[in-house]
Amino acid sequence: xxxxxxxxxxxxxxxxxxxxxxxxxxxxxxxxxxxxxxxxxxxxxxxxxxxxxxxxxxxxxxxxxxxxxxxxxxxxxxxxxxxxxxxxxxxxxxxxxxxxxxxxxxxxxxxxxxxxxxxxxxxxxxxxxxxxxxxxxxxxxxxxxxxxxxxxxxxxxxxxxxxxxxxxxxxxxxxxxxxxxxxxxxxxxxxxxxxxxxxxxxxxxxxxxxxxxxxxxxxxxxxxxxxxxxxxxxxxxxxxxxxxxxxxxxxxxxxxxxxxxxxxxxxxxxxxxxxxxxxxxxxxxxxxxxxxxxxxxxxxxxxxxxxxxxxxxxxxxxxxxxxxxxxxxxxxxxxxxxxxxx
Amino acid sequence: xxxxxxxxxxxxxxxxxxxxxxxxxxxxxxxxxxxxxxxxxxxxxxxxxxxxxxxxxxxxxxxxxxxxxxxxxxxxxxxxxxxxxxxxxxxxxxxxxxxxxxxxxxxxxxxxxxxxxxxxxxxxxxxxxxxxxxxxxxxxxxxxxxxxxxxxxxxxxxxxxxxxxxxxxxxxxxxxxxxxxxxxxxxxxxxxxxxxxxxxxxxxxxxxxxxxxxxxxxxxxxxxxxxxxxxxxxxxxxxxxxxxxxxxxxxxxxxxxxxxxxxxxxxxxxxxxxxxxxxxxxxxxxxxxxxxxxxxxxxxxxxxxxxxxxxxxxxxxxxxxxxxxxxxxxxxxxxxxxxxxx
DNA sequence: TTGTAGGCGTTATCAG
DNA sequence: CTGATAACGCCTACAA
Numbered sequence: 001x002x003x004x005x006x007x008x009x010x011x012x013x014x015x016x017x018x019x020x021x022x023x024x025x026x027x028x029x030x031x032x033x034x035x036x037x038x039x040x041x042x043x044x045x046x047x048x049x050x051x052x053x054x055x056x057x058x059x060x061x062x063x064x065x066x067x068x069x070x071x072x073x074x075x076x077x078x079x080x081x082x083x084x085x086x087x088x089x090x091x092x093x094x095x096x097x098x099x100x101x102x103x104x105x106x107x108x109x110x111x112x113x114x115x116x117x118x119x120x121x122x123x124x125x126x127x128x129x130x131x132x133x134x135x136x137x138x139x140x141x142x143x144x145x146x147x148x149x150x151x152x153x154x155x156x157x158x159x160x161x162x163x164x165x166x167x168x169x170x171x172x173x174x175x176x177x178x179x180x181x182x183x184x185x186x187x188x189x190x191x192x193x194x195x196x197x198x199x200x201x202x203x204x205x206x207x208x209x210x211x212x213x214x215x216x217x218x219x220x221x222x223x224x225x226x227x228x229x230x231x232x233x234x235x236x237x238x239x240x241x242x243x244x245x246x247x248x249x250x251x252x253x254x255x256x257x258x259x260x261x262x263x264x265x266x267x268x269x270x271x272x273x274x275x276x277x278x279x280x281x282x283x284x285x286x287x288x289x290x291x292x293x294x295x296x297x298x299x300x301x302x303x304x305x306x307x308x309x310x311x312x313x314x315x316x317x318x319x320x321x322x323x324x325x326x327x328x329x330x331x332x333x334x335x336x337x338x339x340x341x342x
Numbered sequence: 343x344x345x346x347x348x349x350x351x352x353x354x355x356x357x358x359x360x361x362x363x364x365x366x367x368x369x370x371x372x373x374x375x376x377x378x379x380x381x382x383x384x385x386x387x388x389x390x391x392x393x394x395x396x397x398x399x400x401x402x403x404x405x406x407x408x409x410x411x412x413x414x415x416x417x418x419x420x421x422x423x424x425x426x427x428x429x430x431x432x433x434x435x436x437x438x439x440x441x442x443x444x445x446x447x448x449x450x451x452x453x454x455x456x457x458x459x460x461x462x463x464x465x466x467x468x469x470x471x472x473x474x475x476x477x478x479x480x481x482x483x484x485x486x487x488x489x490x491x492x493x494x495x496x497x498x499x500x501x502x503x504x505x506x507x508x509x510x511x512x513x514x515x516x517x518x519x520x521x522x523x524x525x526x527x528x529x530x531x532x533x534x535x536x537x538x539x540x541x542x543x544x545x546x547x548x549x550x551x552x553x554x555x556x557x558x559x560x561x562x563x564x565x566x567x568x569x570x571x572x573x574x575x576x577x578x579x580x581x582x583x584x585x586x587x588x589x590x591x592x593x594x595x596x597x598x599x600x601x602x603x604x605x606x607x608x609x610x611x612x613x614x615x616x617x618x619x620x621x622x623x624x625x626x627x628x629x630x631x632x633x634x635x636x637x638x639x640x641x642x643x644x645x646x647x648x649x650x651x652x653x654x655x656x657x658x659x660x661x662x663x664x665x666x667x668x669x670x671x672x673x674x675x676x677x678x679x680x681x682x683x684x
Numbered sequence: 685t686t687g688t689a690g691g692c693g694t695t696a697t698c699a700g
Numbered sequence: 701c702t703g704a705t706a707a708c709g710c711c712t713a714c715a716a
Contacts (some may be wrong), residue, residue: 003464005709016687021711031685048462052397053709056692061394063442072641077624079418086414089445100405100463101443120390123440197515213510226628256628271453282419286598287570288630299414347693358703363695373701395693399706687716697706 004047013037024049047319055122063098064088064309065124069111070132072103074224079251079281080298084152087302095310100124103161112141115153119145125311128152128302129161133195137279150309151303154198162312162319167200168221170325171294172205172248175276178292178328179246180213182336184274186240187217188247190254199250202278206248216241222254229257235244237265237273244336246274253280255291259333274334289332296326345669346389366391371451397464406434406651407442407466411453411473414445416566421596422640423472426494429644435650436641442466454483461487468651470494470644471503475537492651494643496540503663504654506646510540511635512667514547514590515616518668520634521588522677526616528582529559530589532574532596536563541592544620548590557559558583564596571599572606579607579615588616595624599631599677616676631674638668640654 006020013020015034023038030038041047055061066088068075089099099336100123104110110320115138118124126148132155139161142149148155151161154168176187187210192199203219210217219237220232229249237245249255255277262273269275269289277284277293284291303323311318348362355362357376364372365380371381377582379674383389397403404681417423431441431616446452457480460466468490471480474497481503496510499574515530518529530553534541545561552559560581571591578652579587592599604615611617612632618634619626626633646663661668 003462003709006711007709017710018688019686022686025711027712029685031589034685048459050398050709051463051465052394052403053692054397054711055394056392056694056708057710057712059692072425075428076416076421082418082424083414085443086417086445089443093444093613101427101431101441101442102435103428117390120388121393122345123393137715282595283625285626286625345693348695349693351704358705359693360695360697360703360705361701362703367695371701371703376702392693395708396695398692398710399694399696401708685716687714689714690712694708695706695716697704699704700702 003050003223004045004341005050005237006047006136009038009041009045009047012041026307032130059122061123061125061312062096063100064092064306065100065102065114065118065127067102067104067111067114067127069104069106073238075103078251078279080279083173083298084130084302085170087299088306089302090299091303091306091310097125097306098312108137115147116145117125117144117221119147122241125313126150127227128305128309132196132197136198146310148312150305150312152305154201162308162317163318164301164308165295165322166198166301167323168202169205171296172202173209174326174328175248175278175294176206176209176215176246178233178330179248179274179276179334180215180242182270184244184246184335184336185215185242186245187215188233188236188240188245189217189219189250190229190236190258191219191221191250192224192254202250205245215246224251224253226253226257226260229254230261231257233261234264237261237267244272244274246276246334249275249277252277252279252284252291252293255293255333256283256287259287259289259291266280270332270336274336276334280329284331292331292334293329294326295329297323297333343444346387347392347674348389351380351383351387351389355463360579378564401464403465403467404438405440405442405466406430406648407444407460407469407483408471409436409444409453409456411446411448411450413448415443420621422621422638425640426472426644429646430639430648431644432641433645433648433652434470439467439648439652450479454479457484457619458487459491461489467655468492469518470647474539476539490654492647493645494655497541498612498662504650505663505664506643506650506657507541507652507664508638508643509665509667510544511547513620513638514544515551516667516670517590517620517636518548518551518555518557518588520672521590521616521618521676522557524588524612524676525616526586526588526678527557527584528587529557529560529601530578530582530587530591530599531561532571532578532589533561533563533598534566544592557588562680564592564599566593566595568599568602571596572603573599575600575603576606579603579609585616586616588618588676592620593620594621594626594633594635597635597675598625598629601629601631601633611677612674612678616678618676622671626673629675634676635675636668636670637671639665
């Protein structure tokens, strides 16, 4: 008996497949005793609905897609995406959905092709978008091909797709205030690529908070690599007027780059240069000195995004879910006052 | 026109759906001109086969599953799995398959449930297994439920499932010889959990190579955490007779733990203690001192495993694919002779 | 309360 | 060489 079907069950019980289906789906139209007999036999034969048949019928694949469009190196070095994946999968599994992962690589067009193909083949019921760009071509495409999606973003658009809202402005405040408290008198912000909406927002927020606190700010847009972080730091450090200088790295790699840059110049950390990272990671914990980092909640982000998407697929529309602001783990890289670190 | 089907195409062309299907699948039974008309219209209407319908008919989901059963923390800190995923996805995409990821967490039973559910729902056509255990319950279950699988392992079984064979013995030789060349006179092997077949094999291989070279060996089985690596090192270092001591960490975290342990004891690295890591990672590159690491090819591993599985699904049986031995990146943590590092 | 009869979109069988 | 037609397994009007 390779695969049990409802026809088998109906046959054994001498009833119709419709009765079996009603019984299984808890619908009226079948007597309590029949229902129980069906359920018992299902249990005994260990029947599970065939997802392909069910999908064909219901027009639902019961799968959600996520395309990772950075290159393998970058994804592997950022625990962020791995945690997000864990959160998504956790939420999906709880509701019977599966997670489909694609890695189209850097090319924008390749990622769009993935969505097109998913939509036309009906392979996924919806997708989750990260790292939104200004005038992101993905949202338009997804609407065009009719693939529902949610965004994880720090841009609170009034209308548009449902979104998990990251409070990057509050996080910017946390980071800059900490640096100010530690006595740093200028701020360097090593931000990521400027096409990313959250990087623009972060840059604006860092600048706003810093100048509100009387600190001068120099910004430098970098690619997310340690090398570029070091380069950005070396460039920026010549342009800041007052030391000690606090550096905000928009990713752990950028913060590590700043650390390296400070080392090259022989500038002591945290005395003259303080460094904080927007992301937590193992490298942050083991670097020398260890890096003060934001505790974002990537697993929660993934979970919220997946739940939001599934709610939307179920017709329960929620347009926005707010992720609480991140905490801060203070480590030696910015602990200029040498307070005890608990 | 929400979704184009072959019925639409047949209707427009005034032919049967069978003719369309033949034309599309390149089968005989349709004239060249009809075929061309079909192909043209398919192009024009931008038709793609509906994967759910095709799956129902063909009994193939065109998806491959991978269950990550370590906990989120561990997966996120190991770039290894991320690279493997990239390799798998790359190979699958090239052949029209999708990758389904599940994260059942640590519990063995949960992972088995995932496979059971995948098999009964026909959600995936096969799965890829990593981190095999002695008497691994997964292989038996998968055979029982009829889900094809391939293993990525260093155990070269004569029969059994198709496998990608990792040459852990050769890699052990590379690591230990390097340490011997650098003048280390005893070896500590911080190995991973002993249920893992590859860890057993590594332990045997390290011991064999070391004693062949006249080096004494002390082994300590650890969980894959930095803390446990440090603990294992501290325990073992008291039991080795001769310094300088070379430490082989079976993962980057264990090697980092050894580094920390050496730091706690004030033992200079690489002078008295040399450390090498079985895995490459960003933490290895930025640790202090940077860690000598094996360059395994996780992307290639994933690619080979996926291709092997797909070949098996296509009936093209290959039982074994060998992954070439890894190279070694020498860094300061074991560079006792202070040769220039290029 | 139950059974019959489609249909979801594709592909394979089997007549013409 | 072509074209109905019947599955694949499930669900749901509708009829009995």
